[in-house]
Amino acid sequence: MLASFRRLSKSTVGSIVLVLFVLAIVASFALADISNIGAGSLGSGSSSSLAKAGNQQITDRDMSRAMERRLTQVRQQNPEADYSTIAGDFDAILASLIDQAALQAFADKHGFVVSKRLIDAEIATIPGTRGLDGKFSEQAYALFLAQQRMTDQEVRQLIANGILQRMLLTPVATNARVPVGMARPYASMLLEAREGEFANVPNSAFRAGLKPTDADVQRFYAANRGRYMIPEQRVLRLARIGPEQVAGVAASEQEIAAYYNANQATYGAKEIRVISQAVVPDQAGANAIAQRARGGASFVAAAAPAGLSAADISVGPQTRSEFAALAGDRVAAAAFATQSGAIVGPVQSDLGWHVVKVDSIRREGGKPLAAARAEIAARLTAEKRKEALTDLVTTIEDAISEGSNFTEAAAKAKLQVTETPLITVSGSALGNPSFRLPPELAPALRSGFELAQDDEPVVETLANEESYVLVAPSRIAPAAPAPLASIRARVAEDWINQQAADRARAVANTIAAKAARGVPLAKAVAEAGVSLPLVRPVAARRLDLSQMGANVPAPVRMLFSLGAGKSRVVADPQQRGFSVVKVNRIVPGNALNQPALIGRVQNEFQEAVAEEYAGQFLAAVRAAVGVRRNEGAIAATKQRISGS
16 A cells, blocks of 8 residues: 555655665675575775765775675575575665765764674674574684674674664654644545556567678677676686695504593592481581590481481581582591591581581593594594694785795695686576586685786685685686677567567557547557557556555556546556556545544654654765765776675
């Protein structure tokens, strides 16, 4: 229902808020547990400023990262999507980034602060940051960042943006109210009925005889070069740095023995003592218990005069560390220094005076070095290889910082070098549809498209954090139109489609002009001189449009955009031709007798009014902080990303 009014007024209210929230929230944390789709990365090209809002700026890098997150989201539904698929989202996403920056500048100016503690609390609610115990885990958070290919700073900035939106926009848009007097005319409009007719003028009726010459194809190609753009492509040089480089590293016998001796709590035998204990507040009472026990009375009988029952004195089997935690180090030391059956004490602790009887002693567990060797060797070898791999990466990075190029750094570390074919930022090769860069190399793909031709190579950590890759661009092919020779058949077909569409539009305009002068639509179609489908009647209420949702036929939509007796040409959304629509009769609606419909309009308008308030507030924020756009840089970034 509400969509009908928006279409009627051609309002863009709500799109600002919608895109703002979708970009900042959905693209990151509504996707908290998404799998790593491997969208690749655009890179940044540079850090040049696309726009400024107050003290905040939106850079080429910011836009690239936002488009990358959008592509990841789209690929959940369409795994084959690339940046050309989402090229139409560029302007809306840029506008949302500008709005985010404006809100941040406004918040800075007026003292709105998002605390670190508040951001930490939001991070802790992300499912992907929780460990097996359901609580926040630093390790799980690090894995989440790697899977999302985001830094902690980026996550915190996105969360801060979302919190600012809630702080600043929610109060503005909450509890918007729509009076009956405002809702009734719109409810009546929904009941308005229209009758008319329409004639289809398909492009297919005008294709016969169209055959372009070479000159036609060349002119069309020259005039529509942007339609055939190939996005930037690169050949990347890659050298993996993984466990195979340190396969010769292993733990020595001395290291294994030292580890075994240092971890006797794990590998040594445990002494278990079954203990009874009486604890009283004064030394005299403890002495009396000890004397009775040593005199031959059972420990239960010896403790009974002090008011202690059998349950009070029974401690049960204990290791020394367990008993120390219960009774204190001093008492535990005395109890574990005597023989089975001995009476110990009195010994004082923070709890009082202890008299202890060692009921029995046994030893259990323990593993000799020979039995534990394989386990310890595997653990130490893994740790040493991880350290050796880190050292190797450090050596490579040091060599690069000292001036070594890709080839020299790879040779120094004895790495095997591979080259990709020409690939796009999505990791696919236009010349080889079967090729796709493995998803685990996504960090290398991102860096490979960030680096300029003469930049130093970089080492990237792969998602499993057990391997690395050295990467540098070998060749860069800028975005450019595809050579005409390679797409001539496609260009020729596009020329034919364009010519047929031009002819169909001209005929449709002629028919519409005659109908506007009072000529019956059927007669105007018959006089077109082309075999066209029969004129068809059309009738609907505006309320029907809301029930059709996004599937409203173009002629029906046009029926509600014209006055009585008027006619107009409307293009087919799928570019199959045109329709001439004529309105014959309009019957006004009256909602006075339908209060339920008025109530529905009130409820649905609340959302639109709330969005309008939020949109107006955002416009005021932009005006208050000042927004400046660098149109040249924006155009360059848009072409680099989408090739358009």
